[in-house]
Amino acid sequence: MRRGFFQSTTIRLALALLLAQVAALALGLTVIHRFTAATILADARTAAEVARDDFAEEYRQEGEAGLVRAIRDRLAARDDRNFVVLLKGPGGVPLIGNLEQWPATLGDKERWRRISLFREGGTAAEEMGLVTRRLDADHVLLTGEVLEAQVQLARASQAAFLYALAAGILIATVVAALAAWILSRRVDAFARAASAIASGRLDARVERDETGDAFDRLGTSINAMLDRIEALVGELRMVTDSMAHDLRSPVSRMKATLEQALGRTRDPNATAALAAAIDEADSLHRLLDTALEISRAEAGIGRDQFARFALAPLLDDLAEVYGPLAEDEGFAISVDAPAELEVVAHREMLLRALSNLIDNALKYAGGGSAIRLSAARVGTDVELRVADDGPGIAEGQIGEAAKRFVRLDPARGGSGAGLGLSLVETIAHMHDGRMAIARADPHGTIVTLRLPVAA
Secondary structure (H helix, E strand, C coil), X not given: CCHHHHHCHHHHHHHHHHHHHHHHHHHHHHHHHHHHHHHHHHHHHHHHHHHHHHHHHHHHHHHHHHHHHHHHHHHHCCCCCCEEEEEEXXXXXXXXXXXXXXXXXXXXXXXXXXXXXXXXXXXXXXXXXXXXXEXXXXXXXXXXXXXXXXXXXXXXXXXXXXHHHHHHHHHHHHHHHHHHHHHHHHHHHHHHHHHHHHCCCCCCCCCXXXXXXXXXXXXXXXXXXXXXXXXXXHHHHHHHHHHHHHHHHHHHHHHHHHHHHHHHCCCHHHHHHHHHHHHHHHHHHHHHHHHHXXXXXXXXXXXXXXXXXXXXXXXXXXXXXXXXXXXXXXCEEEEECCCCCEEEECHHHHHHHHHHHHHHHHHHCCCCCEEEEEEEEECCEEEEEEEECCCCCCHHHHHHCCCCCCCCCCCCCCCCCCCHHHHHHHHHHHCCCEEEEEECCCCCEEEXXXXXXXX
């Protein structure tokens, strides 16, 4: 099994439940089995000891003759076929009994001893439970019970123990699996809501079953929290969108006024100042457009425009559009994508994300000579990569690269507000995917967009 299988909390909880049930069952069955076996043997021991004491009393009252007569009568009884007895007289000579000889390993005073012996006329040794007692200086008495029936009953008890344990393990496994499934199903409801929220669908909520249990109450609390978060984020987006939208018109009018002034002035210093102001107005306009795009992508606007299309033509179009500009900057753009690879996505948004990555490579990969666009199928996902062979991003700055309004090296980038990678990451989240930035070997930068094959 995979290493991560037993790292799952649900699996560990199910295994703990299974082991606890099996341990409790095994302990209970063991106690019952041992108690049953001990009870069966105790009955045989009691019978042997009672017979011993009865015969000892007979010997005390009637002597040897009375004891021999009592033993003969007991052996003649047909209802006690498992009874064992032997009386040893002077010189160790057997006087009467149903054993062939006195066991060599058996002493003259044994409380209880289990041993295999031959009875008179027997063809095989039988397991017996025996007790002995010295009656006087010359006589020793042995009484006991053949334990064949008890042994068979004990074996049957042991077999029943094993069958019960196997059935108990099976039932415990089913119960543990059912508990794990119920727990996993309830937790999955929270996971699905969290994933939807992370991908920008703030209207997603935890599915409730209206049972009123702890999970249902937790779902109610989380949904209330999400309602509040959605309201706050909606208000924030409305303010951001309104500000960005309202600022576009003044910026456009300012740019138009500056362009008119530039056309009327003949002063070189004024011309340079007006041109710089127009460039700043353009930068501000692009910043506002990017901020609006990020806000709309985070809100999930455009999901209804997802469609299936091939990636190879998309990358070829990008290489063709950026080819001349890349040549001017000293780069060659190459494309590597299988013709049959398709994805379900918002084509224009994905085109914008890849365009931003190519723009970044042209701006920040100075000293390099190649920009590689590639697409490949990885499991159930599609990986889109934009790689360059420039100096690359320092390891300590990779985590900062996608933050908004962060520029890793303002001295090298010219215009820009640090929203490019943030927009790319937002577009990836809009497609239920993710963006990753890494250093290339031996140098350069690789930006990867990993998207589901079917969003």
